Amino acid sequence: MAGTGKRRAPLVVDRRYANTTGAPKKAERRSSAPAPRGPRRKRGLIGGLVFGFFHLIWRIVWGVSWRIGAVVAMILAASTFYFYSTLPPVADLLDGRARGSVTLLDREGKVFAWRGETFGGQITSDTVSEHLRNAVIATEDKRFYRHFGISPRGIASAIRINLSEGRGPLSGNGGSTITQQVAKLLCLGVPYDPKAWKSEAEYEADCRTGGVWRKIKEVPYAMAMEAKYSKADILTIYFNRAYLGAGARGFEAAAQRYFGKSANQVNPSEAAMLAGLLKAPSYYAPTNNMERARDRARVIIGLMQEQGYLTAAEAADAIANPAHLSPAAAARAGGFFADWVMESGPESFTSKTTEDVVIRTTMDQRMQKQAEEALAHVFATKVKEGSQAQAAIVVMSADGAVRAMVGGRNTDGAGSFNRATQALRQTGSTFKPFVYAAALNLGYSPADFVEDTPLTMNIPGSGPWTPQNYDKTFKGLITLTEALAESRNIPAVRVSEAAGREAVRQVAQGFGIQSDLAAGPALALGASESTLLEMTGAFAGILNGGSAVEPYGMVELRLRDDPMPTFTQTGGIQQRVISETAAQYLTYMMAQVINQGTGTRAKLDREAAGKTGTTQAARDAWFIGYTADYVAGVWMGYDDNKPLTGVTGGGLPAEIWREVMMRIHEGIPARPLPMLIPEPRLPPGQSGAAPAREPAADPIENILRDVFGSFTGTY
Template identity: 65%
Template sequence: MSDSRKRRRPLVADRRYATASKTARKAKAKPKAKPRKTTRRKAPQRRRGGLIGLVQRLIGWVLRLVWRITWRAGLVASVVLGLFVGYYYTTLPDVTELLDGRARGSVTLLDNEGRVFAWRGDQFGGAITTETVSPHLRNAIIATEDKRFHRHFGISPRGIASAVRINLSEGRGPLSGHGGSTITQQTAKLLCLGIPFDPTVQSEAEYEADCRRGTIKRKASEAIYALAMEAKYSKDEILTIYMNRAFLGAGARGFEAASQRYFGKSAANVTAAEAAMLAGLLVAPTRFAPTNDLARSQNRAATIVRLMNEQGYLSDSEAKEAQANPAQLSQAAEARAGGYFADWVMSSGPEFFTRKTTEDVIIKTTLDQRIQAAADAAMDWVFENKIRPGSKAQAAIVVMSADGAVRAMVGGRETKVAGAFNRAVQAKRQTGSAFKPFVYAAALDLGYSPNDTVVDEPITIDIPGSGPWSPRNYTNRFYGKVTLTDALKDSLNIPAVKVSEFVGRDLVRQVASEFGLESDLAAGPALALGASESTLIEMTSAYAGILNGGSSVQPYGLIELRLLGDDEPLMGTGGGIGERVVQEAAARQLIYMMEKVVSEGTGARAQLGGRQVAGKTGTTQAARDAWFVGFSADYVAGVWMGYDDNTPLTGVTGAGLPAEIWRETMARVHEGVPAKPLPMMLPSNTSAAREPQGGQEGGGGAVGLLEGLLRDILGGGGTSSRPGAENVHGPDR
């Protein structure tokens, strides 16, 4: 048993961990190897076979090919674009050279007191900058035209995409209508991509049309030019160019000119409402010009005020103030006074300083805006109160001083216009009995008296090539022996023809021509009855010659012309009193006779209360034209009325509506003007019974009449070469 216990192993657990020393020795003896990093190789993907795999491989190859081509093409395009931009960059001049881009100059017209009343040509008010204009104006432009102006690099992809979307939604082409152009692109268009205007190559209209082309190629060129401008100029410089070159209606180039034209103030001083109205002109200058339709322009400005408010340029209170007090035109712009007058001055002045000027010209004129307003008001009043609604009848008025200085002109019933047909200077119409004063002027100049007599009786005159002609009076009655004064006062036709035949048609033509009737005067006996044509301004200036004592008058509107910035005028008055036509005594006696026309005769409707006035009515054959021309001691005025197409007037003679228009005009003209007597000469009593005897050959005589007819023309014993013959009778009153 003892042997067996000795052989047993002790019941002790085996040691699982070696001692530290043993472990260290083992490590020293054999360093532990670092585990290797093994990279697992992915199992090769199996390509999908069949048709699907082929399609996938083909698509992948195409995409890789497209990518290679795209980035290479993009690189080439970027290089080309950079070259184009670089080219345009090198052609861009200094900013100051781009501010005034007008192809022609401007004409500023001043009235007789030196106040501006009209503009013509391309008005440029002077260079402005973003720093010198009102902040409201700068903000209104950006809010209206390009709200991302300070954030883009010349073109706005977002704006272009929006414009394309709007155009397509409105049924137009993608590039038709809204363009999505930035202010920089619009400036590039205004600069016409740097191509200057050359009048020897194309007209201004063709040049403007070429600059505004909307083709894809043109749009691309504008975008490139815009990028070059962004590289060359600052944002403020680009906006400065834009503000100076933009066309804003009524001939205004640039916001300074527009501000002066519409509001009579500098662009530095415009209010928020005025700035909004100016900015609103950019989209359609003619349509939204306040001188064409103020209400439409104000509505457009209200929209822009809302945009300025939404974009933070105006507070709610400021926007409310601008909406409650919309911009109003200045007095000169609102009145549009002298539209016809300004047109006449421009047409009568030297072409190289008016219609085709390349300079900025200042013209001082004879226009009196008070008198112009009086003429406008008279025309409006008569057509509103005396003419039936829908009538197409027209009228014209001219008011001048005795020396020919034109004070007012209305060329048609639309008084506030410019560039319209001016009936006062362009319409040649038969003058009717308004011509008769020149017949009697010839007789008086020969020594006859207003109290000399002539027999009013039937006569017939043979006119070679036309046959017998028998003038008749308006009343179809004959009055026997009448004085020259009564014959003119009652506008009797037969005495006028007799006097004309007696003194000679050549002399009558000469007197009328020297008084300023430049049109071809009739050769036959109907000359005495106003068968010749003339313009209203010619007739009025001829009557001015009677008022001033018998000297000719050249009507004029220009007092002096000078260039902007110059003190010395380049030219002065181009008209005035000329050579004497008849003796002063003859002119004074004629004034006496014409005063009787108004105070006792056919011109009674032209009376001005206690003020002495003189004049003469005139109505042509079939009442196609009706006239009244007359004067006070201060002013001469002429009125014509008729249809542009020569349609006869209904129930109108010179003694009617023209005399009323004349009275309404002259009553307003003379408000506050002290009454003066007419410079007339009363005839002496000793000549009252004298009847001129004998005749003298003149103007070819009365061809076909017996030689003794001229001996009896002024003394009675009427002769008829063909008794009972009745041809067209002459004009009446």
Template identity: 70%
Template sequence: MAVKSGGRRPLVADRRYATKATAGGSGPRKPAEPSRKPTRQRRGRPPRKHGFVVGAVLALWRMVWAVIWRLGVVSALILAGIVFYFYAQLPPVADLLDARARGSVTMLDREGKVYAWRGETFGGTITADTVSPYLHDAVVATEDKRFYWHFGISPRGIASAIRINLSEGRGPLEGNGGSTITQQVAKLLCLGVPYDSATWKSEKEYEADCRRGGIWRKLKEVPYAMAMEAKYSKEEILTIYFNRAYLGAGARGFEAAAQRYFGKSANKVNIAEAAMLAGLLKAPSTFAPTASLERARARANVVIGLMEEQGYLTAAEADEARDKPASLSNAAEQKTGGFFADWVMDTAPDFLAGDTTEDVIIETTLDQGLQKKAEEALAYVFDTKVKAGSKAQAAIVVMSADGAVRAMVGGRNLPNAGDFNRATQALRQTGSAFKPFAYAVAMDLGWSPMDYVEDIPLTINIPGSGPWTPQNYDKEYKGVITLTQALAESRNIPAVRVSEAVGRDLVRKVATEFGIASNMADGPALALGASESTLIEMTGAYAGILNGGSAVTPYGLNELRLQGDDEVLFGKGGGIGERVISETAARALTYMMSEVLISGTGKRARLKDRDAAGKTGTTQGARDAWFVGFTADYVVGVWMGNDDNSPLTGVTGGGLPAEIWHEVMMRINEGLPATPLQMEIPPSKYVAADPNYQEPTYTDALPEEYVDPMPDMGSDAGRKDIVEQLLEDILGTGN
């Protein structure tokens, strides 16, 4: 129902929020809200107010930062440019595996077995995929454990190296370099700079320059290493490393080193062998197993520990490798023939040996069994018969009758002994070892070993020098004796008489033709060994007596060819040459020299089971002592002396040299049949020309002091006449 208001206004709800009054509206008006000033919109934090100093520092920092980031951008662009330059210059991997400036020389013994290497050996290409996995992991674990996670350089490794160097008192870049494998390869490649003989005197000097450290070298390594990382895969970089690294003993690359030390390929080495090879990278000459097997094994154990620590080996594998360390191959372990190999290199043409750029194979005359026996014989005598601490040196040559050298000992292994080969390089006075050549002339002229010579005081007037009076070693005189006794007892005066009788020129000529090449003495002292010679020359000259009187040229090289090629480029370097004396004379001289061992100065060299002949030699002042002699199978020469040419103490040729010779001969003839020497005693042409001559029968017709003490000797009633005739016609010299 509608309700009327009766004139009153209707009821309405109050507005909650009134904004303004309506025109004509009634009722109270709400007060208007106070007016506000318009505010400005804020676009960030209002600037803080700083002091002058702080503001200046901030402004300077803004400038420095602007320069730094701009320089960084420029440097990055320059680095990228250098990296790209090196990247463009890098050749294919195959071209980097063998860049030797010199080739290698591999030496084989008479049985075709390897025993020595010279030059730089490259065993052939081995890759990171074909190498033994143990060797692969050993190299990474040892040289660069973060190899697969960096891009050529390792800032952490460099920082660690600097810390170690500083802690050990070195410069920051001296010693440990923190180089990655990639950086090491960059050094091996010499940052792309090839070897130039006009710039470097030798490849060794070139490599030393390439390995030189310092900040500038490091700065150049960085872009080159990064370029390699961009150009090659990680395994390709490892392949270069495996083939180029030097690993001691002339071995380039792990294939050559595995062959050198273990006689097997690098893809077949076990854990212990791999660890030993990887350990060589730190210091090849120091840790080479041929230098010190004990040191090499200790280094290998360090590598095994690193492999175990980094998870490449289990604990069981590591323990087994430590319990069964690597051993050298027979060829590497024997260490035989070093002096012999050096001598062969000297006798071969330089362009095929010392300066070769090819890989060369040389077949030699060396017998490794005889070599070992000769070395053991020398060591035995010095260990058992020479006082400890002796500095005396000795040399040995073992030779066949045709001049083929079978063994050579160039000296004892003493401190500061060096690599001097006393068998081939030492020119020393020969002493009485020279006397057989004077008697060789006499035998060749028709004398007999049973002819006589005076052993009485002798004075010879030498023009320009005055009178010369030789003496015997014992300063005694035997009177009239046979030539055989004179040589057997090494009596000086008879040797001079014989030399003067046959003529010094002939003696000099025969000795020279037998191979003694040094300048010989001009005076009568020639017969007493005043001339100088080397042991190998003397041994070769005696080989000429053994083979029946023909000269020999000692040789160790049988043939030389390139590796992989059957064509012989250089043949045998010596052998039998022209005849020097007659075969009859050689056999007569052999008889006389056999008496040296039976009843003369060489009794200590006598062999119980076979014929032998030889001669002792002791020089004035006992500075040199010799024994050179032969059996039917071998000629052996022994020399003893001091490197400084000081006198030996209590040593003569019939003493220690004879004992060394005996020990060598006993060992090298072991198991060989006892073949007799070719000897004969021809009649003297002086008595054989007498139609009434008869073979003498033994009597005591002469006084005791004139009776020949040698066995199977005798005289007849005309013996005095024969002696007097010989002395007058042949041996008579002023005294």
């Protein structure tokens, strides 16, 4: 009872049935059954059939789907495990080039050109500039640190963009993550085999191709990389293997190539420009189109700001102060020179090198730029607009060290046709100095006389041959100096026949003219072919006192990581061809070409010697000459060998030569030429002085007479 403080007794239901072990009665069974749900809705015959059909389809689809999914998952897991087991250590993947590179230095040790694919050295994602790392992630894969190798959202977005722009679902934007891009760079683990591919470029093009199968294979490979390597490792591979235009493989090489600094020193604007190259390296290369590269960089700076890598103030500063090329990259000088060095050097260390090679050259970047500017100036001011005429220039020292080379008007065209070294053209009157060199070497004097009178020679097998002077006139008895200064053809033939064609041929070949020389008397008139480099080198031999030179551009070759050079060269002077006296006399004679002869338009503010040359129908025009310091050669003509209009060697080529020499001699004190002035002589037959020798015109007469004797008659 309440209030007693005792516990209430439990309530117990009265037993209604005595027999607890027996089966419950019917009423008890009903009380234990669930409550009725109400009347069930009848579907009818058609509804039941439809429901049953779709229910069956669903069960089939579900059954097939989960089985296919399970199979795909197993295949994906097996493929991922397979690729995982084949992935090497990160350090083995940083330099994937099949060939090496060549870095070319000028005479002062400064880089001016690169060839091959340059690898600037291994870098890591931790050592590069923070701005560069952020720029790459903001541009290429903003969810890089959150995905497992592939980005379904990125792929779906790329498919949507491609379809909206009328392309195939996997054409154009691929939605690739950085990990997938690295998988492409590694060619999904397939190494380059020179036997299976025509070139490394073809192999890499195949590795970059898209397509469904390629995308499918990328997935397990990318996932294997994510499992094998850290995010930092994947970025490191990417930073070292990505191609970034202009032959730069990896961001370190690209930073050095474009900005002259390491990838760990680039600022936000430079980092944005480098990251922009990933989309289309050649198209956005700043050496190709700086404005286009800067436009792309501005887009990336905006992405960096949007994703929080740059503040608004930092982004504004980066846009206001865009990246600039280094002086070497901006100059883009010496492309033809670099090509020539690569061609003339040993293939195993140049075009086919598997190592990284550094070559120090003779090139002077200041002179190279001045030569290019001089050529551009003359064509801009003296040549009619739209002219397709070409020109080439070579500048060298007296020992054959080439200082500048212009192989054509398009100075940006590395790898293009080099007219200074590859074009074999008739030399015309620039060959005449070798004729007079042969005579001077036999003891003739510049003051000796030769007849400029009509001459007809009978050429066996060809008949009569009658050379003509350029002006179709004759001057009678003139000195050898006058004959050369005025580039008279008939005297040149007479001197050649007197000295002997073989002597002339030996002199020309001795000075480095390597092509076949004409066998007949037209040899004296430059009927043979040569290159501008050969001809300029031959004139350098006259300047240095009569010794042949081998034009050279390579001073030292070494492997990049080896301080000791593999190859060195200190000079190109070789054997003596003519006496020093003959060389100095010839210099005097060629000085008169500029002072009072056909080359007056080449006159400088210092002593200079040279020779004009114009071939038949004016297909080639030359001027080659020198001061006490440098030799320069100029050629002008058309690539298709059609005649020039109103151009001779004493015209535009002489003016180009003058512009070049004026510029390269700025700040250099004038020095006298190494020349001998001959004692004047009276014409043969006049009294009061020893008679001058007169070279014979007839080869038979030349044989009969002592070439050291006096010729007093005319013939």
